[in-house]
Amino acid sequence: MKLTRSFNRSLWAFHFNSGSCNGCEIEIVAAITPRYDPERFGIKLVGTPRHADVLVITGPVVKKMKDRLLRVYAQMPEPKVVMCVGTCGISGGVFYDSYNLEGPVDEVIPVDVYVPGCPPRPEAIIHGVVKALEKLERIQGGGR
Ligand code: SF4
Incomplete structure (x- = not known):
């Protein structure tokens, strides 16, 4: 993938x-x-939501993780964007209709x-990060 424009901020x-099966995690690590x-563009993982611009979520949100997800989301500063990686988080995927899903x-x-993808390839994840960055810039410019 070719990045043709320069961004005015690094994305953390x-x-x-x-509640993922860890397949998506392996692809995130690969990415x-x-x-x-991606660090050459200033894109990196951080250890706390309080320092993050984008929340990268994997898994379908099982019951015990719902409150934790809400807490992590609330801890992130504005402006923020949320990126859902993997079919599980988008639709439930292979866990659709499970008794333990929220x-x-x-x-x-x-x-x-x-x-999308089960799991998505690293190129797709990096493409998603670029889309997240574009969205952040739109938010900063007054749009949504
Ligand atoms: S989308 Fe596929 S690889 Fe990713 S967590 Fe769900 S089942 Fe695992």
């Missing part, structure tokens, strides 16, 4: 696992390795960017 992401090197994610908190 906080990853939240709402931040030197092969793709999701999908957009039934718990608002989602700005969807990255």
Whole structure:
């Protein structure tokens, strides 16, 4: 993927696992390795939601993670965007209609960017991050 424009801010992401099978986590880890090197654009994972611009969520939101997800979302400063990685978080995926689901994610908190796939490839995740950055810039410019 070619990034053709320069962004006016570095994007820091906080990853939240709402009950995934860890397949999406492996792809997120692959996306931040030197092969793709998103840190050259200032994109990196941070250890606390209080420092994050984007919330990267995997998994379908199981019952015990709903309150934690709401708390993490509330802890993030504005402006913020939410990126849902993987089919589970978008629709429930293979866990659709399970007894223990509170999701999908957009039934718990608002989602700005969807990255489909089970799991999505690193290129798709990085594309989603670029979309999240564009959305952040639109929010800063007064839009939504
Ligand atoms: S979308 Fe697929 S790979 Fe990702 S957490 Fe769900 S089942 Fe696992």
